[in-house]
Amino acid sequence: MENKLIVSPSPHIHSGDSIPKNMYGVLIALIPAFLLSLYVFGLDALILTLASILFCVVFEYFISKFILKSEPTISDGSAIITGVLLAFNVPSNLPIWILAIGALAAIGIGKMSFGGLGKNIFNPALVGRIFLLISFPAQMTTWPAPVLESATDAISSATVLSQLNLSSALPTLSSMFVGTESGSLGETSAIALLLGLIYMLWKKIITWHIPISILVTVAIFTAILYIFDPQPQYNPIIHLASGGLMLGAIFMATDYVTSPLTKKGMVIYGFFIGIITVCIRLWGAYPEGVSFAIVLMNGFTPLINYYTTPKRFGEKQKNG
Amino acid sequence: MGISTENCFMLKTFRIGGIHPAENKLSAGKKIENAALPAQVMIPLAQHIGAPCQPIVKKGDKVKVGTLIGKSVGFVSANIHSSVSGTVNKIDKVTDVSGYKRDAVIIDVDGDEWEPTIDRSDTLKRECRLSSKEIVEKIAGAGIVGMGGATFPTHVKLTPPPGLKANILIINGVECEPYLTSDHELMLEKAEEIFVGTEILMKAIDVKKAVIGIENNKKDAIARFAEISKSYPGIEVQPLKVKYPQGGEKQLIDAITGRQVPGGALPISVGAIVQNVGTTFAVYEAVQKNKPLFERIVTVTGKEVKNPCNVRARIGTPFKNLIDIAGGLPGDTGKVISGGPMMGKALPDIDIPVAKGSSGILIIPSSEAKRKAMKDCIRCAKCVNVCPMGLNPTLLMDLTEFQIWDRAEKQKITDCIECGSCSYTCPANRPLLDYIRLGKGKVTGIVRARKN
Numbered sequence: 137m138e139n140k141l142i143v144s145p146s147p148h149i150h151s152g153d154s155i156p157k158n159m160y161g162v163l164i165a166l167i168p169a170f171l172l173s174l175y176v177f178g179l180d181a182l183i184l185t186l187a188s189i190l191f192c193v194v195f196e197y198f199i200s201k202f203i204l205k206s207e208p209t210i211s212d213g214s215a216i217i218t219g220v221l222l223a224f225n226v227p228s229n230l231p232i233w234i235l236a237i238g239a240l241a242a243i244g245i246g247k248m249s250f251g252g253l254g255k256n257i258f259n260p261a262l263v264g265r266i267f268l269l270i271s272f273p274a275q276m277t278t279w280p281a282p283v284l285e286s287a288t289d290a291i292s293s294a295t296v297l298s299q300l301n302l303s304s305a306l307p308t309l310s311s312m313f314v315g316t317e318s319g320s321l322g323e324t325s326a327i328a329l330l331l332g333l334i335y336m337l338w339k340k341i342i343t344w345h346i347p348i349s350i351l352v353t354v355a356i357f358t359a360i361l362y363i364f365d366p367q368p369q370y371n372p373i374i375h376l377a378s379g380g381l382m383l384g385a386i387f388m389a390t391d392y393v394t395s396p397l398t399k400k401g402m403v404i405y406g407f408f409i410g411i412i413t414v415c416i417r418l419w420g421a422y423p424e425g426v427s428f429a430i431v432l433m434n435g436f437t438p439l440i441n442y443y444t445t446p447k448r449f450g451e452k453q454k455n456g
Numbered sequence: 457m458g459i460s461t462e463n464c465f466m467l468k469t470f471r472i473g474g475i476h477p478a479e480n481k482l483s484a485g486k487k488i489e490n491a492a493l494p495a496q497v498m499i500p501l502a503q504h505i506g507a508p509c510q511p512i513v514k515k516g517d518k519v520k521v522g523t524l525i526g527k528s529v530g531f532v533s534a535n536i537h538s539s540v541s542g543t544v545n546k547i548d549k550v551t552d553v554s555g556y557k558r559d560a561v562i563i564d565v566d567g568d569e570w571e572p573t574i575d576r577s578d579t580l581k582r583e584c585r586l587s588s589k590e591i592v593e594k595i596a597g598a599g600i601v602g603m604g605g606a607t608f609p610t611h612v613k614l615t616p617p618p619g620l621k622a623n624i625l626i627i628n629g630v631e632c633e634p635y636l637t638s639d640h641e642l643m644l645e646k647a648e649e650i651f652v653g654t655e656i657l658m659k660a661i662d663v664k665k666a667v668i669g670i671e672n673n674k675k676d677a678i679a680r681f682a683e684i685s686k687s688y689p690g691i692e693v694q695p696l697k698v699k700y701p702q703g704g705e706k707q708l709i710d711a712i713t714g715r716q717v718p719g720g721a722l723p724i725s726v727g728a729i730v731q732n733v734g735t736t737f738a739v740y741e742a743v744q745k746n747k748p749l750f751e752r753i754v755t756v757t758g759k760e761v762k763n764p765c766n767v768r769a770r771i772g773t774p775f776k777n778l779i780d781i782a783g784g785l786p787g788d789t790g791k792v793i794s795g796g797p798m799m800g801k802a803l804p805d806i807d808i809p810v811a812k813g814s815s816g817i818l819i820i821p822s823s824e825a826k827r828k829a830m831k832d833c834i835r836c837a838k839c840v841n842v843c844p845m846g847l848n849p850t851l852l853m854d855l856t857e858f859q860i861w862d863r864a865e866k867q868k869i870t871d872c873i874e875c876g877s878c879s880y881t882c883p884a885n886r887p888l889l890d891y892i893r894l895g896k897g898k899v900t901g902i903v904r905a906r907k908n
């Protein structure tokens with residue numbers, strides 16, 4: 137009996153936490169936004185989301201099996217998240233074949249070319265989204281009106297942010313918060329996305345540092361501009377509730393792999409994402425800047441990790 | 457003095473990191489039972505941090521319970537006494553808790569004859585007229601070491617370096633390791649003795665204030681201690697939020713006083729000295745009853761164990777005897793651990809003798825004994841969030857793996873208290889602490905070499 141005892145260093149117990157648990161937790165947090173996209177965009181949203189998941193999972197499977205020749209990791213759920221987030225970042229009438237190209241860019245270039253989950257520098261879904269935005273600018277920036285408003289869903293309508301740039305009539309704030317506005321699939325409802333945030337904070341999947349520092353930075357920055365020049369395009373509430381800011385701040389910037397490790401680093405990262413987002417929105421060529429801001433700061437993450445340390449025990453603390 | 461008023465409403469705790477594993481205190485509330493005397497004991501000569509003892513007995517010598525058999529050499533060392541009466545069989549290498557074969561005195565037991573100087577009565581003796589110096593000498597003579605598991609000689613802790621003086625004594629009744637209940641049970645059954653021990657320690661280090669920290673999962677002990685503390689001026693009871701590793705010396709000082717001991721410094725640098733409740737009880741027995749440290753309370757527990765229990769065992773009793781009291785080794789046994797599941801040591805066999813630092817024997821079923829396969833780090837930062845020392849475990853693991861020692865030193869790898877919260881938490885099952893322990897040893901060596 138005795139020689140069968142297992143000997144290993146401590147600790148001898150584990151929390152039971154796992155990568156799939158966290159990934160599926162994020163997926164659960166995405167459910168409210170997904171349900172709302174079904175309500176607003178109808179069947180198109182369902183087809184697009186399922187297709188995007190399928191493309192991402194299949195691409196990851198084949199790339200890992202036949203090119204990297206490693207054990208496929210699709211069961212960890214990360215490819216599903218990439219699929220959902222990619223779909224959430226495109227208009228509901230995007231042709232499926234364009235979506236497939238986006239999925240290939242996301243998984244192939246964004247993730248697997250670096251060696252898979254944990255090694256990628258940039259958020260895969262955003263790599264896919266930006267790839268599509270540059271390659272298919274027309275299709276990516278023409279949003280159908282929500283099916284709620286119009287029987288024919290092929291009529292294109294501008295998002296709130298592009299309306300800001302065009303100085304046309306703005307939708308009501310309540311419709312922006314609830315999400316019955318036109319836009320990409322997952323980014324129309326601030327409330328649904330905030331529900332997801334609350335869930336992830338409750339389940340301790342993420343901490344508040346990244347999303348809150350992004351949202352606070354955007355709010356303060358635009359509020360300062362609004363005080364000096366009260367134009368609607370500077371209204372902080374419109375900025376907070378519109379477009380992909382919530383989606384980006386809550387689900388994309390918080391991607392484990394591509395965001396900083398320390399709390400200080402997370403706040404720095406969130407602050408600059410907020411600043412860059414507002415700059416692109418107000419003075420850039422694109423109506424939406426969150427994706428670019430996040431990917432840019434993804435690139436700075438290793439540097440932020442290098443220069444920030446956690447708050448050490450016993451160091452520069454007030455001794456009571 | 458009772459429970460300090462503010463604390464009735466808010467539980468204190470340490471400020472950085474921490475985890476809350478399933479408590480699994482299966483043996484809670486089980487009265488301490490005396491283990492039968494074994495036929496033979498193996499008493500290791502190195503049961504403490506510091507130099508091993510010099511044996512002062514030889515084969516054939518007759519010893520009594522409490523006879524000095526190993527003399528401490530040097531300042532950081534502790535005497536060893538016989539835990540039984542009988543005849544010295546031999547002095548030989550025996551596998552001890554460390555897993556290595558080291559010198560031990562092996563004694564064949566014959567009867568149970570105690571040294572006549574030991575007061576075996578149960579009556580509480582509160583009054584102590586000894587001076588501070590005499591108390592410390594008596595503690596050193598009795599071979600008392602930190603009984604929470606660290607086994608640092610107690611008299612050394614009570615003798616601060618010149619120029620430093622304590623202003624608070626903290627008694628550690630936290631027992632934050634899951635499964636273990638030996639301190640809890642001792643607090644319930646020997647509460648008054650622990651208070652007297654605390655008074656003696658206060659006198660030894662000349663402080664007017666002592667705080668006994670107890671985690672809130674031991675409400676009965678908190679209530680009992682709060683009641684008794686009314687008749688002990690200067691001693692206060694502080695309930696603490698249940699959080700691991702609160703029993704860590706630095707974490708406990710932070711929780712109770714709000715002072716943080718700087719990296720590399722001793723608790724005395726912030727004016728605090730910490731002693732475990734088990735140690736405090738041993739101090740009482742040594743000073744008031746002339747009883748050297750030769751027995752202790754051991755929790756024998758595990759999910760498959762028939763009768764999880766708290767046992768009073770003589771030092772040198774084989775673990776196997778105690779496991780038999782708990783109903784024998786379960787059929788499904790994967791691992792046997794000396795200590796708790798977070799910081800305990802896995803044992804190669806169960807013939808290992810109980811030592812002064814053996815707080816528990818934990819038996820883990822085979823389904824929970826093996827680690828899951830390690831995955832790539834997903835940089836979730838959970839290890840960073842739980843580290844109670846404010847370190848970056850995933851970075852320290854990488855720096856160790858790639859042997860970048862200068863950066864590991866700058867990243868304070870030597871501050872690690874090896875609590876295991878990082879490995880416990882990691883969703884990718886990465887063996888963070890294994891690597892950090894390795895790197896910490898390496899960097900400590902480099903730092904030491906540079907000083908010389």
